[in-house]
Amino acid sequence: MLEIKNLQAGVEGKMILNGIDLSINAGEVHAIMGPNGSGKSTLAQVLAGREGYDISAGSVSYKGQDLLDLGPEERVREGFFLAFQYPVEIPGVNTTYFLRAAVNALREHRGEPELNAVDFLKLMREKIQLLELDESLLKRSVNEGFSGGEKKRAEILQMALLDPTFAVLDETDSGLDIDALKVVAGGVNHLKRADNAQLVITHYQRLLDYIVPDYVHVLVDGRIVKTGPKELALELEERGYDWIIEEKAA
């Protein structure tokens, strides 16, 4: 489904990704772990199509298309989704209005009829329960005044509404208490199917107790230096990253 080959990218002349190779198939969950500054979030941003990164080499093929050639919105319409590490507040844009516009943009692309306000509300009520979110959030401006946990759950609500085939979760667990983490993980697991895939970027192993990955990749200095089964995450939790860096250097 997603094939990243030798991806190199940087910002303002500083290289951050130094040749990423990663292959993800339908039905798989991959986790990326790594120390601060290893390039985890840059990878997420580059995949989502954020401007401002220089992509100097490599390719990303997504469902047979050149992902890097698509605008951010085109990627979403092809089933790509990024749950932001820091969701942006947009004062004045009503959450329900925004979500309906997003869902209808996707439906239009698929040649499906637009959802009217009533049908959309029905769909949203169903999804919002999954995330145990308060319905009053929907009347507020996008992410404005949301608590940290509400912002992260709202990201997964958006994921549920857009039903992506490939989702990147960028440190969705950061700043969540264990109860909120369970809710978020429950939502993500609920969306998991044999025909979609997830890439979970995290700083903490504990997320992987709830979202169980098929593969764990360790990112250091913009390269994947180790790949292993889910048990690798436990080892990282116990031993930190230094042994991998040393092992690599040796």
Place this chain on the structure above:
Amino acid sequence: MVAPAQNRDAVDRLLAALPKGDAAGRARVAELGFPTPRDEDWRFTPIKPITELNFCAASVDADATLEGCVFADVEGPQLVFVNGYYSESLSQIGELPAGVEVRNLATADCPAPPAAEDAFAALNAAAAPDGPFVSVADNVNFTVPVRVYYLSTGNAGTTANVRGYISAGANSKLTVLESWAGTQAGYFNNALTELHAADNAQVEHVKFQDEHTGAFHVGALHTTMGRDARVAHHSLALGGRIARNNLRAHLNGTGIEAVLNGLYLPRAGQLIDHHMVVNHAQPYCDSHEYFNGILDDDARAVFHGRIHVHKGADKTDAKQTNKNLLLSDSATIDTKPQLEIYADDVKCTHGATIGQMNAEQIFYLRARGLDEEAARRMIMHAFAGEIVERIQNEAAREELDRLVWDRLEQMKGVGTA
């Protein structure tokens, strides 16, 4: 001060066109003279297009209608002034509860206006004009909004003065919705409105100014507030070749909450100016000033916001923001927030932003599948919506929200800024 020579002629011509006015009042206008760009308070608003008008007095127009005006579906009394003259046929007052007075000022027992700070105010006083008189007695909760319509049908140089007086007694509640509209280019409206909110009164005042894009408008609003008063003024400024709003707020008691909330949307050839002075005279008062502007084409806007915290006004909480979105490289905004603080233990913040759209927000919306233009539109509407949604009167808010939305859709620069 002697009027500067270049404006003396304009003052004389304007006074000659006044239908009435006392000699002392006329002398005061001449003495003050029209402001020039050398006056700090008028530096960014050149009034030459006004002083060059061929002034003539406005006249009665019995054929004017309210067709196309806002707030048509709002229930409640309405006062209508056409070219500054009270229109009895268009006004509808109906049954009013005890303690509520809605009439034209000429027929009311109205106190003298405040001392004139400039030639426009002096001119207004000298002309002794008519206008709305809305008064609610102590302890009266008047939940129905009072609508005031100002229609202008005159052509170039037609000059009308109007004076409004709004008074809310202690513990009373009042909502006033003002609409300004005009049919031809070049007329000049000079307005002065007083709003007095007594102790513990709650007043909402909306000024929707959507005049001919070739019209000239100078409008002052002087607000005084007593202890624990809650006053919200909303200025939605859409129209006029030059539209200047002088907002003066006096927080004269403790525990007051004042909100001055404004949105300006000038388009090609327009200049919209808000010049605001908020005086905190007593402790424990909050004032919030929010002004957002979206400027298209070669439009200009001016925002001057001075918060003056007087000695003894401790525990003042004043917050002022002025945000501007420029949709074109040739649009100009001059913004000048000012704080003058002579009290202790106050919380005062001010900030002004000028810019294009927030790239983070645009990316976030695109990352949810909206195309770039849709994302820009959404953010632009939000920028305006942030102001409109502070209007408490639901019917007015919803109508103005739709109207502002339509107006923004007509802006040329939306997809490109």
